[in-house]
Amino acid sequence: MIPPVRGARVSVPLGKRVVTGIAVGNVEAWDRERAGTEDMLKDVIEVVDDETFLPEAIVELALWVAEYYACGPGDALAAAMPPATASKTIRVATLTAQGHEPELPLKGRQREAIELLKGAPEGLTTVALAARGISPDVLKRLAVKGLLALARDRVERDPFRSGAVSAVTTIATDRLLTDEQRHAVQSLQDMADARSFGVALLQGVTGSGKTEVYLRVAARVLEQGRSVLLLVPEIALTPAVASAFRDTFGDRVAVQHSGLSSGERSDQWRRIRRGEVPVVIGTRSAVFAPLKDLGLIIVDEEHDASYKQDETPRYHGRDVAVMRAKQENALIVLGSATPSLESGHNAASGRYQRIVMQRRVQDRPLAAVAIVDMRQEYAARGPDVILSSCLEAAIDARMNAGQQALVLLNRRGLATAVFCRQCGSTLDCPNCSVSLIIHADGRERHRARCHYCNHSLIVPTACPKCAGPYLERRGFGTERVAAEIAARWPGAVVGRLDRDSVRRKNAAAEILKSMALGTLDILVGTQMIAKGHDFPGVTLVGVISADVGLGVADFRAAERTFQLLTQVAGRAGRGSEPGEAIVQTLYPEHYSILHACRQNYDAFFADELRYRETMRYPPLTALVNVVVRARDARSALTDAGTLVHHLRSRAEAGQFRILGPAPAPVAKLKGEYRVQLFLKGRHRGAMREAVLAAIAAEPDMRRRVAVDIDPVSIL
Ligand code: ADP
Ligand code: ZN
Secondary structure, three states: OOOOOOOEEEEEEEEEEEEEEOOOOOOOOHHOOOOOOOOOOOOOOEOOOOOOOOHHHHHHHHHHHHHHHHOOHHHHHHHHOOOOHHHOEEEEEEEHHHHHHOOOOOOOOHHHHHHHHOOOOOEEEEEHHHHHHOOOHHHHHHHHHHOOOEEEEEOOOOOOOOOOOOOOOOOOOOOOOOHHHHHHHHHHHHHHHOOOOEEEEEEEEEOHHHHHHHHHHHHHHHHHHOOOEEEOHHHHHHHHHHHHHHHHHHHHEEOOOOOOOOHHHHHHHHHHHOOOEEEEEOOOOHHHOOOEEEEEEEOEEEEEEEHHHHOOOOOOHHHHHHHHHHOOOOOEEEEOOOHHHHHHHHHHOOOOOEEEEEEOOOOOOOOOOEEHHHEEEHHHHHHOOOOOHHHHHHHHHHHHHHEEEEEEEEOOOOEEEEEEEEOOEEEEOOOOOEEOOOEOOOOOOOOOOOOOOOOOOEEOOOOOOOOOOOEEOOOHHHHHHHHHHHOOOOOOOOEEEOOOOOOOOOHHHHHHHHHHHHOOOOOOHHHHHHHOOOOOOOOEEEEEOOOOOOOOOOOOHHHHHHHHHHHHHHOOOOOOOOOOEEEEOOOOOOOHHHHHHHHOOHHHHHHHHHHHHHHHHOOOOEEEEEEEEEOOOOHHHHHHHHHHHHHHHHHHOOOOOOEOOOOEEEEEEOOEEEEEEEEEEOOOHHHHHHHHHHHHHOOOHHHHHEEEEEEOOOO
């Protein structure tokens, strides 16, 4: 067999199955240690592609991901592959002129194949041939002899024709830039012209017009014949940026979003691969888009946690994008009104070039933010208050003036716990160590549902433990707030945007569109309403329980709260009327809330960095999270202890510090117990190596251990 070229697809045996793999090099050249144990190396059955399938640069990037995030190269390469590549490829075999020659020295299956193909001038698919006992291997051998040709046959689907992407706003290309925009465009174009690796942090307040800046820089790079990649956190939630690019660059843009079928995605992937589309917009996995001559990567809302994948490979789309830009000598622009501590720190230390836009376009003021101390509200009006009198009055005013309001509560459901007044027990998930959340979902009989494993049941009328009839509901989420608001303002059209209300395909896009068109008066929702939306009619933003996120045991709690509040307040006053935000909280003195209300990123950054420094948290130290799962709580703890034992000598040598093992915040998840430990240190490499060595020493634990390098969320 002719050895495959790097990046070609190959068929390899895996147990009893045959799977598609990617050739990354031959065994001699390939560092055996990195490939894992000897038995992970398989013989190739068939070389699928004669040329590179996954471009060299993408193979490089995936291998870097495998190394950095301590996962297998196969996991990383799988993330870089177009979806359903194997199943969507129908190959058709046709005879060549040589294959039509009458006297061929062939026997057996090869001869049969030729006879069959002589009767089929249009060719036969490999599937049809296989049904007649002709294996791909036989065909391959005939192809090598030059007797037949294997071609790929497929119907290409154009996602734009089906109207899957809806335009919400349009951007005028001849618009006059603000001074800050002009300066930003100039600096970024200069960086792009240098044609060398550079990272810029575009720190622009909400409504400063970052999209317009992206467009101008992208236009410049395209003019130079180079391609552009735009990463967004979630396309369904931020359709405006994608539409702006579509409106400006037309069909030179491919948008990869979850509304596409896997067939449409892989067709798009091929068009990009062939160099037919120079602009790609997508979520984190689009960082592997096979663009040629990449000149510019833009990571919009770079602080967004959804860039981090929470399953293997646990990569951060933004960080992989920076590496890709480096490998391809491209410019990368990280945009946000509330940059992550990591990016802020990199800008402060001069590694990234910071470009600031402090003013909104057309000199619109930022929303005026008022804090309502709910402790006083409860004292005056009782503990069941959801909307403070201040927020009620503000909504009243908007409804009278025909303006719109957004109401944020970053917690879903009707009630967040059911509590028995007789025995004190709560209704918990049998599979996870969390309480069930009550949902009405528009139905009469309410259900209690687990937000982790989806286990659900109809809310019982008596306590399942003691049969006591006094079940009390506690806590409230978006569903309750929406119901409360609908009852209080019966004339208003109230919508809700959260994970529960958008299960149906396109539901999110429809809700956002109704809001943009002004059909909805009030939109209640979770963090989903705080993304980069541009609703000119919204003049009021209300935040219920601004401190929801502060209660969790996560060193990023304050950062996330600050970002969420700043972003949501930034949705108000983006049209001709000025905006106002009202923030209800039990901790009005907390620095994340105070700085968010003043929309003062720099002050927050300084305070937060001091905290991270004192506590030795990222970005000042590197962090690795290891979670061990087991059927029972004790083995999870014992196994984690065994890992710690293996790690200890290196920790004692001062390479890093170990924290834990301790039960994870969600100690039981989907029926498994979870114990975690953390490694903190200066050198990621040393920690990564140590963890991999510890796991290698305990092979039967391998499947139950999850390693997360640079964790973003700790459950
Ligand atoms: P950001 O992403 O920085 O929050 P956007 O890019 O959404 O801001 O822009 C906010 C609004 O301002 C959008 O409606 C956009 O069309 C508009 N806009 C952007 N630049 C200009 C400009 N130079 N003149 C007038 N309007 C602008
Ligand atoms: Zn559960």
